[in-house]
Amino acid sequence: MDQIEVTLVILGMAAVTYLPRVLPFFTKIDVQRYIFLKFIPVAIFSSLAMPDLMGVEGVHVSRMVAAVIAVVVAYKTRRMFLTVFMAVFILYLIEKLEVF
Amino acid sequence: MVVELEQRNNNQPPPKNQNTIKTFINHSSNxxxxxxxxxxxxxxxxxxxxxxxxxxxxxxxxxxxxxxxxxxxxxxxxxxxxxxxxxxxxxxxxxxxxxxxxxxxxxxxxxxxxxxxxxxxxxxxxxxxxxxxxxxxxxxxxxxxxxxxxxxxxxxxxxxxxxxxxxxxxxxxxxxxxxxxxxxxxxxxxxxxxxxxxxxxxxxxxxxxxxxxxxLPFTLTALFLYLLVINISEKRDVGVALIAGAISVMLAGIAIGWNIFIATLVACFVGSEIERKIGG
Structure with missing residues (x-):
């Protein structure tokens, strides 16, 4: 594929990515009527995070340890930066020191 | 970068309103x-x-x-x-x-x-x-x-x-x-x-x-985990999160993106069904 073709494919990608993003903003359906909408954040955050911690082949131990610490810090302190910092720092230490 | 993050974290200006400091977001919404x-x-x-x-x-x-x-x-x-x-x-x-x-x-x-x-x-x-x-x-x-x-x-x-x-x-x-x-x-x-x-x-x-x-990409995973934790307010939220997480993991290798879509839809559906059965 030459570079012009790649550019055309990217334009196509841009179009099909934008559509699902923009259409819900113009729908006439009152989405709030659907009860399940309120569960969307919890469901999405969980389905986004979990595959980073485990796969069908097993658990990523170092990331899981960092994640458990993140969950505890989030629950106890409810502070975003502290949570994110602790998680990344712990993961860095574990990988640096090759704990697992 | 990590050290920088810590400094930024420590350099937050002292909260002026004690009531709004429970979370970073709450604190910011002044x-x-x-x-x-x-x-x-x-x-x-x-x-x-x-x-x-x-x-x-x-x-x-x-x-x-x-x-x-x-x-x-x-x-x-x-x-x-x-x-x-x-x-x-x-x-x-x-x-x-x-x-x-x-x-x-x-x-x-x-x-x-x-x-x-x-x-x-x-x-x-x-x-x-x-x-x-x-x-x-x-x-x-x-x-x-x-x-x-x-x-x-x-x-x-x-x-x-x-x-x-x-x-x-x-x-x-x-x-x-x-x-x-x-x-x-x-x-x-x-x-x-x-x-x-x-x-x-x-x-x-x-x-x-x-x-x-x-x-550093783990920043985003940690961000999702933080938001997951603070958005859980009742038992059925935990159920919804567990269902979504399990389905997402199972489908992750098969269908990228779809695992999130399907997991979210199924978990939300189950959550709303439970709510309907026992009353919200």
């Missing part, structure tokens, strides 16, 4: 002191920290295969997972139609995020909706769904006590917070970090040491 712009700027820091290494990695890898089109892709598509998938398909010389269709499937999940965020933006004009829709990603959704919830709730609660002169006060403060400005700033900063990160990766290769580059 309208008198901070504009939507500044609040959104602060909220976008974790996204920027997560986006820069990932987009740089994308730029480094993509530069070898699609050249400057890598920056174009980040600028026009602005959707991480699908960009890496498309890059892989470019490398495998897949057909154009297949690449576009795969991108569509991966990014269909944003329909759920835009639907949810539209509850905060439904009264906006067309142009503003068109503008913010472009910047809806997993991460901007994550921050905005939470930020907007807190900011609008703070408004309601701060309006509630003084019943004597409610109408004037509520009209004034309602007008003083613009969900659009907040969302647009958040999206723009995230977008700029994504595109400039791609550009940096494209021109300069990897400048950050690999061991740090490897752990």
């Amino acid at each position: 309208f008198g002191e901070m504009s939507e712009f500044k609040i959104a700027l602060k909220h976008s820091i974790p996204i920027v920290l997560g986006y820069l290494p990932v987009s740089m990695a994308f730029g480094v890898i993509a530069a070898n295969y699609i050249g400057s089109n890598s920056v174009l892709m980040s600028a026009l598509v602005f959707a991480g997972a699908s960009q890496f998938a498309a890059l892989q398909l470019f490398i495998l010389s897949s057909s154009a139609i297949f690449i576009v269709f795969t991108t569509f499937l991966i990014n269909l999940r944003h329909i759920l995020m835009s639907s949810f965020l539209n509850t905060y933006h439904k009264n906006l004009g067309k142009l503003k909706k068109v503008a913010i829709a472009f910047g809806i990603t997993d991460e901007t959704f994550a921050i905005a769904s939470n930020g907007l919830k807190d900011l609008t709730r703070d408004l309601e609660s701060s309006n509630a006590p003084n019943t004597s002169n409610t109408s004037n006060a509520s009209k004034e403060s309602k007008a003083s917070f613009s969900p659009f400005k907040y969302q647009f700033t958040l999206n723009s900063v995230s977008y700029l970090s994504w595109v400039s990160g791609t550009f940096l990766g494209f021109v300069a290769g990897s400048m950050i040491p690999e061991e740090i580059l490897n752990v």
Whole structure:
């Protein structure tokens, strides 16, 4: 594929990515009527995070340890930066020191 | 980078209002002191920290295969997972139609995020909706769904006590917070970090040491976990999270993007069924 073709494919990608993003903003359906909408954040955050911690082949131990610490810090302190910092720092230490 | 993050964390100005410091987001939603712009700027820091290494990695890898089109892709598509998938398909010389269709499937999940965020933006004009829709990603959704919830709730609660002169006060403060400005700033900063990160990766290769580059994307995972924890308010939320997480993990290897879409739909459906059975 030459570079012009790649550019055309990217334009196509841009179009099909934008559509699902923009259409819900113009729908006439009152989405709030659907009860399940309120569960969307919890469901999405969980389905986004979990595959980073485990796969069908097993658990990523170092990331899981960092994640458990993140969950505890989030629950106890409810502070975003502290949570994110602790998680990344712990993961860095574990990988640096090759704990697992 | 990590040390820098800690310093930034410590350098937060001391809270002026003790009641609003429970979470960072709550603390930030002090309208008198901070504009939507500044609040959104602060909220976008974790996204920027997560986006820069990932987009740089994308730029480094993509530069070898699609050249400057890598920056174009980040600028026009602005959707991480699908960009890496498309890059892989470019490398495998897949057909154009297949690449576009795969991108569509991966990014269909944003329909759920835009639907949810539209509850905060439904009264906006067309142009503003068109503008913010472009910047809806997993991460901007994550921050905005939470930020907007807190900011609008703070408004309601701060309006509630003084019943004597409610109408004037509520009209004034309602007008003083613009969900659009907040969302647009958040999206723009995230977008700029994504595109400039791609550009940096494209021109300069990897400048950050690999061991740090490897752990920084975990910023985003930690961000999702934080938001998951603080959004859980009752037992059925835990159930919904467990179902969504399990399905997402099981399908992750099979259908990228779809695992999130299907997991979210099924978990939300189960949650609403439970709610209907036992009463909400």
